[in-house]
Amino acid sequence: MATGIKDKVAILGMGCSRFGERWDCGTEDLLTEAFQEALKDAGIEKKQIEAAWYGSALDRVNVGNSAIPLSTALRLEGIPVSRVENMCATGTEALRGAVYAVASGAVDIALAIGAEKLKDTGYGGLPVIGKGTFNDLWMPYGSAPAGFAQLAAGYRAKYKVSAENLKKAIGRVSWKSHQNGAKNPKAHLQKAVEMETILNAQIIASPLGVFDCCGVSDGAACAIVTTPEIARALGKRDLVTVKALQLSASAGREQSTNQWDGSYVQNTRNAARAAYKEAGISDPLKQLSMLEVHDCFSITELVTMEDLGVSADGEAWRDVMNGKFDADGALPCQIDGGLKCFGHPVGASGLRMVYEHYLQLTGRAGPRQLKNPVMGLSHNLGGVPYNGVCAISIVGLEGA
Amino acid sequence: MADSPRTGIKSFGAFIPRRRLQRSAIAAAHGWAFPALKGLAKGERSMCSWDEDAITMAVEAGRDALRGGSAGSIRSLTLASTTAPYADLNNAVLVGAALQLAPSTASSDATGSTRAGLSAVIAACRSGDGEQLVIASEKRQAKPGSVLEMQVGCGAGALGIGTGEGVFARFLGSETVSVPFFDHFRKSGSDFDYGWEERWIRDEGVGKIVPKAISTLLKRLGLGADRITHFGVAGGPSKSDIAVAKALKIAPEKILPDLQATVGDTGTAQSVLLLIAALERAQAGDVIMVASFAQGCEVVAFEMLAAAPATGRRGLAGSIASRIEETAYLKLLSNDGQIDLDWGMRAETDHKTALTQLYRVADQIFGFVGGQCTACSTVQFPRTPSCVNCGATHTQQPYALADEPAKVATYTADWLQFSPSPPLYMGLVQFDCGARLLMEMVDVGPSGIDVGTPLTMSFRMKERDKLRGWDRYFWKAAPAA
Numbered sequence: 001m002a003t004g005i006k007d008k009v010a011i012l013g014m015g016c017s018r019f020g021e022r023w024d025c026g027t028e029d030l031l032t033e034a035f036q037e038a039l040k041d042a043g044i045e046k047k048q049i050e051a052a053w054y055g056s057a058l059d060r061v062n063v064g065n066s067a068i069p070l071s072t073a074l075r076l077e078g079i080p081v082s083r084v085e086n087m088c089a090t091g092t093e094a095l096r097g098a099v100y101a102v103a104s105g106a107v108d109i110a111l112a113i114g115a116e117k118l119k120d121t122g123y124g125g126l127p128v129i130g131k132g133t134f135n136d137l138w139m140p141y142g143s144a145p146a147g148f149a150q151l152a153a154g155y156r157a158k159y160k161v162s163a164e165n166l167k168k169a170i171g172r173v174s175w176k177s178h179q180n181g182a183k184n185p186k187a188h189l190q191k192a193v194e195m196e197t198i199l200n201a202q203i204i205a206s207p208l209g210v211f212d213c214c215g216v217s218d219g220a221a222c223a224i225v226t227t228p229e230i231a232r233a234l235g236k237r238d239l240v241t242v243k244a245l246q247l248s249a250s251a252g253r254e255q256s257t258n259q260w261d262g263s264y265v266q267n268t269r270n271a272a273r274a275a276y277k278e279a280g281i282s283d284p285l286k287q288l289s290m291l292e293v294h295d296c297f298s299i300t301e302l303v304t305m306e307d308l309g310v311s312a313d314g315e316a317w318r319d320v321m322n323g324k325f326d327a328d329g330a331l332p333c334q335i336d337g338g339l340k341c342f343g344h345p346v347g348a349s350g351l352r353m354v355y356e357h358y359l360q361l362t363g364r365a366g367p368r369q370l371k372n373p374v375m376g377l378s379h380n381l382g383g384v385p386y387n388g389v390c391a392i393s394i395v396g397l398e399g400a
Numbered sequence: 401m402a403d404s405p406r407t408g409i410k411s412f413g414a415f416i417p418r419r420r421l422q423r424s425a426i427a428a429a430h431g432w433a434f435p436a437l438k439g440l441a442k443g444e445r446s447m448c449s450w451d452e453d454a455i456t457m458a459v460e461a462g463r464d465a466l467r468g469g470s471a472g473s474i475r476s477l478t479l480a481s482t483t484a485p486y487a488d489l490n491n492a493v494l495v496g497a498a499l500q501l502a503p504s505t506a507s508s509d510a511t512g513s514t515r516a517g518l519s520a521v522i523a524a525c526r527s528g529d530g531e532q533l534v535i536a537s538e539k540r541q542a543k544p545g546s547v548l549e550m551q552v553g554c555g556a557g558a559l560g561i562g563t564g565e566g567v568f569a570r571f572l573g574s575e576t577v578s579v580p581f582f583d584h585f586r587k588s589g590s591d592f593d594y595g596w597e598e599r600w601i602r603d604e605g606v607g608k609i610v611p612k613a614i615s616t617l618l619k620r621l622g623l624g625a626d627r628i629t630h631f632g633v634a635g636g637p638s639k640s641d642i643a644v645a646k647a648l649k650i651a652p653e654k655i656l657p658d659l660q661a662t663v664g665d666t667g668t669a670q671s672v673l674l675l676i677a678a679l680e681r682a683q684a685g686d687v688i689m690v691a692s693f694a695q696g697c698e699v700v701a702f703e704m705l706a707a708a709p710a711t712g713r714r715g716l717a718g719s720i721a722s723r724i725e726e727t728a729y730l731k732l733l734s735n736d737g738q739i740d741l742d743w744g745m746r747a748e749t750d751h752k753t754a755l756t757q758l759y760r761v762a763d764q765i766f767g768f769v770g771g772q773c774t775a776c777s778t779v780q781f782p783r784t785p786s787c788v789n790c791g792a793t794h795t796q797q798p799y800a801l802a803d804e805p806a807k808v809a810t811y812t813a814d815w816l817q818f819s820p821s822p823p824l825y826m827g828l829v830q831f832d833c834g835a836r837l838l839m840e841m842v843d844v845g846p847s848g849i850d851v852g853t854p855l856t857m858s859f860r861m862k863e864r865d866k867l868r869g870w871d872r873y874f875w876k877a878a879p880a881a
Binding site for chain 2: 122123133134137138141142149151152154156256261
């Protein structure tokens with residue numbers, strides 16, 4: 001009988017590069033920046049790492065495929081290094097690999113690291129992808145915002161929310177993240193923005209304007225994990241442990257049958273249900289201290305509040321307007337600025353979310369520190385709402 | 401007249417691209433250099449969107465003609481066009497695949513002159529070999545600033561021709577003249593026509609060659625010119641039809657509308673569209689006479705046995721009525737590749753097509769045939785080994801989606817992704833039969849779309865592989881007219 005991952009693996013150290021337009025460095029520099037911080041935080045030497053998982057999503061346009069870009073950059077010689085990819089949920093996949101390796105007893109200490117060097121691609125926004133065969137013959141190439149913008153159409157139709165009210169609510173989502181991002185020195189975008197500016201910005205994919213879309217950034221984030229026993233033996237106190245790691249992938253039902261109404265993300269609901277079970281959570285609004293969700297677009301964050309069960313269905317737009325997810329709200333969300341302002345270097349994002357929880361749980365979040373957090377949920381989406389993946393990781397204080 | 405075997409027209413269909421460019425917009429754009437164009441700046445002409453060509457229009461006209469009939473009974477398909485995209489590739493086979501004609505259908509391209517449309521109709525009437533589908537389709541292009549640019553249009557017409565029951569317009573006969581009167585030409589590989597003076601073409605060409613051919617045909621059929629109820633001339637300068645009618649003493653009210661005000665001159669398709677215009681208004685006993693002028697002429701005569709039966713077809717009248725007014729002249733140039741706009745990096749994507757893959761799924765891509773699971777009845781696209789709903793393996797039976805009613809489930813207007821006609825409307829299309837897929841939405845007019853907007857399917861180009869010269873075709877959804 002499977003017992004789940006809860007409290008079997010502890011975070012020994014974490015690191016995260018500054019995100020943004022890193023014209024100054026390549027992928028190897030970003031990886032090194034995040035790794036050095038994590039190594040120092042863990043208080044170990046590199047040679048103690050026994051296996052590594054490397055997440056990068058867009059090999060065609062930046063860092064190249066295979067594990068070699070990582071093993072070469074960090075000179076991880078003679079240990080197993082794997083590269084994983086699951087679109088924008090890649091970072092969480094890297095963490096899952098490392099955590100499972102430790103939990104299985106195969107290794108004592110493992111590394112999870114994700115990176116993306118998007119600003120070498122020449123694109124504003126994500127590069128054009130899609131070089132399969134069959135799908136290319138029939139599926140339109142929409143941009144990433146076009147994939148998520150359709151949630152707005154589905155949501156409006158289902159809950160009879162006026163276009164104006166929904167536009168304001170998603171604008172409020174981004175406004176809140178800008179407020180938070182302004183307090184994060186590692187964030188890509190560190191400026192608060194007025195609602196009026198957000199609402200009147202150029203349309204990218206209706207109804208999403210430019211401020212409804214996250215920053216596309218360079219960056220890397222890293223975790224070193226081990227067992228709670230080893231962590232304690234290494235002198236660590238007040239451990240942050242992994243409570244749940246879950247993943248759900250589309251099998252076609254949403255985009256190929258009439259069983260989805262366009263107002264939510266089924267993968268998030270699947271992964272959340274499993275993660276709450278694994279972590280022993282029955283009331284997420286009460287038991288979770290903070291959320292880092294995949295706010296690639298403002299509308300995504302809005303429906304995610306319902307998918308995670310922290311807003312009632314059809315109510316998230318009102319909850320957002322009432323400040324429920326603000327830094328001083330009932331459940332702070334994107335306290336580090338989120339993808340919106342911290343940025344979204346695809347392969348790194350899942351680990352960046354966990355990094356923020358780790359800082360908050362260890363009381364090191366500086367001016368944005370929340371009061372006595374015990375548990376945080378990271379939500380990492382890949383693909384599009386009707387055809388994608390969702391990875392959820394929950395970390396918290398040991399015993400919480 | 402009733403003695404000859406009952407061969408003739410059993411069905412018809414038409415398609416005119418919905419975009420109608422205002423001639424005033426063309427004239428305004430060229431006013432600085434060619435102020436005289438203002439004199440021609442009346443009415444509108446049809447223009448193809450970037451994703452429409454002679455093949456896609458032929459498919460739409462063919463579907464219209466097959467409405468209420470059976471694609472499986474068609475024995476031969478002829479595609480007449482001087483602008484079919486491929487020089488070495490049977491364009492008709494591609495059209496037939498989209499129409500889901502049987503693989504045993506004889507398929508051929510007819511080309512070489514704008515007369516090819518009527519020639520193909522006559523050949524089909526003369527062959528008497530089972531059910532035949534003749535489609536004439538033309539995407540006409542003209543040099544910017546030319547008079548021709550004001551006159552041409554794009555469109556397609558289709559005729560189902562056969563023998564016996566179902567024939568409502570009996571083929572009476574035809575006449576052909578082949579003479580080296582070269583009013584215009586276009587060399588292989590060239591984009592544009594080169595033409596001679598209109599007055600010479602009208603007076604020495606159409607004015608002498610066509611009346612003579614018609615007189616010969618009338619004499620052979622034992623008919624007087626006064627028996628002609630519907631009369632049209634394709635291929636000459638404007639008002640050629642009036643001149644020919646006058647020469648033959650055909651009353652002016654018998655002359656069919658020349659489509660200049662609404663569509664323009666559609667080249668190879670024009671004679672077939674004129675025939676269709678006649679079929680749409682003719683009653684039992686009426687005689688239709690249509691000529692197509694080019695290096696001589698073809699003339700054909702039909703006698704209506706009964707008014708055309710209603711099939712729910714769009715027809716020519718319906719196609720003309722289904723329109724979106726267009727005033728952006730530069731869109732015409734961009735669609736036709738006559739100006740190369742800076743579309744940015746997102747337009748650089750390589751669209752190489754695996755021809756192996758395309759052949760494996762040809763019925764899905766060209767015919768829009770999905771699958772229905774025999775275990776749970778779910779209709780789905782694409783058709784893959786395991787059912788999307790119940791997971792049963794190898795239970796998919798072909799299920800055609802092109803004519804199934806559908807609605808918008810989700811949508812957005814994407815201004816970021818490259819589209820030659822921004823914004824790219826896309827979203828999930830929900831078919832009433834249960835199938836659902838992500839599709840591009842086209843021909844969105846000023847009233848826009850929303851969740852629930854009814855959609856019809858339209859065969860279009862999906863992407864163009866400019867590096868290799870290959871066009872991907874698939875279906876897109878358009879707001880129902």
